Amino acid sequence: MKRRDFFKKGTTAAVGVGVIPIIASSCISTKDMVDERANDQWYHLGSGKKGMPNRKQTVSYDVAVVGGGAAGICAAVASARNGSKTVLIQDRPVLGGNASSEMRVHLNGVNDINGKAERETGIIEELLIHNRFENEQESYPVFDHVMYDFVVREPNLTLMVNTQAVEAIMDGNKIKAAKCWQSTTETMYTIHAPIFIDCSGDGLLGASAGAEYRTGREGKAEFNESYAPDEPDGWQMGVTLIMEAKDMGRPMAYTPPSYAIKYTHEGAHPRRHFKWYKDGIWWIEIGSEGDIIADAEINRHKLMGYLHGVWDYIKNSGNFPDSENLALSWVGSLPARRESRRFMGDYIVSERDMTEHKHFHDAVAFGGWSLDEHNPGGIENIAEPPSYFHYHFKKIYEFPFRSLYSKNIENLMFAGRNVSQTHIALSSSRIMATCALMGQAVGTAATICNKNNVLPREVAKNYINALQEQLLRDDAFIPNRPANDANDLAKKASLIFASSTRSGDVKNLLNGMSRDIDGKINHWQSKGLDASVQLEWENPVEISVVELKCDTNVKRNIMMRKDSRNDELYGNHVPKEMLKSLSVQVRIQGQWKDLGRVETNRTRLIKFKFEPIKVTAVRLHLKETYGAKNIKLFEVRCYS
Structure with a gap:
């Protein structure tokens, strides 16, 4: 049977029920849920008293993120780090979604472009490197705990596991609060927030809010x-x-x-x-x-x-x-899902946007996994291939912010497989590291909403440059979009030079591009270790922050694999190119002063923060890598 005939005729083996009204059947109501405890007959032997347990809690946050997979983790961490009091609500006892020990799917991204990776940076890379330090044995249950550590160490972030957002409480076209059931404590939480982000995949919160969505496959013509x-x-x-x-x-x-x-x-x-x-x-x-x-x-x-x-x-x-x-x-006992609801935003990403590499003025993420449409008949249609690898990308594509917020629910954003796109576009962008980039984008956008008292659509209209600049500063990468932060004092330096140069140009550290891409070199590389880079200003400038982006070899994948591959395309250890030890000095009235030192760096984005001080020069002493013979940088920034 041909594929199209199979899908046209259907199969009783593959579908046990008929097509039913999606919205009516998929969105539960809490009207019949037992959240009153008037009949609770609790006798506490320790106190000798009868009483009723308190099983209702009302709490408020600046941002509520639903779903603790790769997208939700990155959204919540980005929101918290950028200043919003954030809650991350996860319906499982572990984080990671499909990448958790419950499902154990590889956390893929842009794994292979012309035989090389074009790996995602930002928060998702930081998490994967954290796992390389803490989980050398490559255990999936340990990875659960690494992700847990990555989230709970954020001081501005609250994690709620075993908790499902079951219903939105509405105020017109806005979500006023979310009813959330925590099964382990038998508690119904009412969580208030001005901004909600649904990264749950299936999107029950968004659906119960009335956000427009679709399921299934678009026809060719649309x-x-x-x-x-x-x-x-x-x-x-x-x-x-x-x-x-x-x-x-x-x-x-x-x-x-x-x-x-x-x-x-x-x-x-x-x-x-x-x-x-x-x-x-x-x-x-x-x-x-x-x-x-x-x-x-x-x-x-x-x-x-x-x-x-x-x-x-x-x-x-x-x-x-x-x-x-x-x-x-x-x-496994918990199936890993690829597709269900796709919420509608102000823009719907489609196949041609990806294959024709459409440039979006509001691009905030990128992808490059093949158009990999799995045979929806699955194992019940074994005569067909398990997946149709329709198209293999030769370069990465852009993903726009307008596809990451709801067109009709004003304070709802989303990230992951439930974003505004067609079924064919989903076949590429559903990959977890790509979803993680979307998550960092909406988490960052949420803080812009709160700081400026605006909603996501207004961010798209009036604050998109601010969103892109913050993402780039936080080490996300946006294709065809160099950073140009007006507050970056490094760009105003009168002179930048290095102790040695093996490849690239030290001036590349100020060009706004944080990786080598499309055949263009955007790095500076030293000859050997123990090198230095120095910036000079003609007049003293006040600085309190120095940031740099080192090399982690984004052309090689570092996610955990069951086969623990270690070759040109995959690495099963901490990237040897990453800076391990370095220090920063500043020149004050002709005298050099030590301001910071890192002996065991664990991130690509390295930050030094100190009390504001007026300087005429900054010098970076770059001592050691995790194994590479030379030191490579992609960016240096300075801020007041």
């Missing part, structure tokens, strides 16, 4: 998309269960459980291969033609059956003699 189906339909890419196996050093028998679904590979497409099956098989997935959220438990049960059916085939078919000593060491 956006002139060459890879879209001829006519629109309801299909959404599937959810996947992952497994892992361990070599036990002796033959291991396997008996499938009662719910296993028999699997044979007969008639399967050649791309449904079993390479690296010890680390999981991503095409054990099921999509939906109707309400993929309502189908979640049906699909979870079926996926568990298919997973064990596939493992039974591997172990007992005789086709995989190398599996004799293997046993399942971990089996």
Whole structure:
């Protein structure tokens, strides 16, 4: 059966229920929820008294972020660091979403552009490097705790786990508050905030607020998309269960459980291969033609059956003699979802925006993963390939801010797979590190909203330059958008020079581009270690902040992989190019003064802060890397 025939006719095997009204069936109401405790018969033996537990709390924040995956983590951290009292609400006991130990999906981004990465920087890179320091053993449960540490160490950020935002309380076209149920404490929280950010993927808060959204696939005609189906339909890419196996050093028998679904590979497409099956098989997935959220438990049960059916085939078919000593060491129970709601913003990103590399004046993020549309029939349509890699990008594309806020709910933004885009565009931008860039953008935008008493649409109209400049300062990268911060005193230096130069030009440190890209060199590199860079001003300037961006080799991926690859494209350790030790001096009335020193730097963006002081020069002493023979920088900034 041809792919389009399969989707046109549908299949009773792939869809257990008919198409049902999405909004009516997917948004629960708390009207029937028990949040009153008048009948609670609590007798406390310690006090000898009867009473009722307090199971209601009302709290207020500047920004409320819903969803603790990569997008939500970056949104919350960006918001908190830029001055907003922020809460991050996560419905699971762990952070990370699909990258957590519950699902164990690789935290991919722009992994491969012409044989090289074009890795994301900013908050998501900081998190991944933090994991390289704290989790050398590459354990997914430890990664959960690394992400937890990354969030709770922020002084302006409150984390609420095991908590789901179940309903928006509205004031006209604004979300006034969110009702949130914390299952572990049996507490209903009412969380007030002027700005809400939905990074939950499925977007229950946004849907309950009445934000416009769509599901399914656009037809070719609506956006002139060459890879879209001829006519629109309801299909959404599937959810996947992952497994892992361990070599036990002796033959291991396997008996499938009662719910296993028999699997044979007969008639399967050649791309449904079993390479690296010890680390999981991503095409054990099921999509939906109707309400993929309502189908979640049906699909979870079926996926568990298919997973064990596939493992039974591997172990007992005789086709995989190398599996004799293997046993399942971990089996997922929570499917990883690729697609459900897509909220509508002031702009809908489509296929051609990406493939034709449209330039957006309000670009705040970038992507470059292939247009990777998974067969929504999933494992129930094995004659087709598991994914259609429609288009492989040769350079990165831009993503606009206007697709990251709601067109009809005034104080709602979103980041991740639920943003304003078509199904085909989603097939690329759904990748977690790309979603993380969106998260940093909306978290930063939220603080601009609060500081200026404006809403997201006004940020898009009147504050987009401020948003872009802050993102660039915080080490995000925006294609075709050099930084040009008027407050950066380094740009006003009369002279900049270095102790040695192996490649690039020390003046590149002031050109606003924080990576080498599109064949252009934007770095300065020393000859050997123990180098220095110096800035001079003709007249004294008052500074209190010095910032620099060092090299972490963004052409090589650093996310954790189950196969722990270490080659030209993937690294399984701290980037050797990163600066390890450095110090800063300033010249005051002709005398040099030490102002700061770092011995074990752990970030690409390095900041020195001190009391304001008038200087005529700044000198950076760059001592040591984590293994590279030379030192490379991309930017130096100074602020009052």
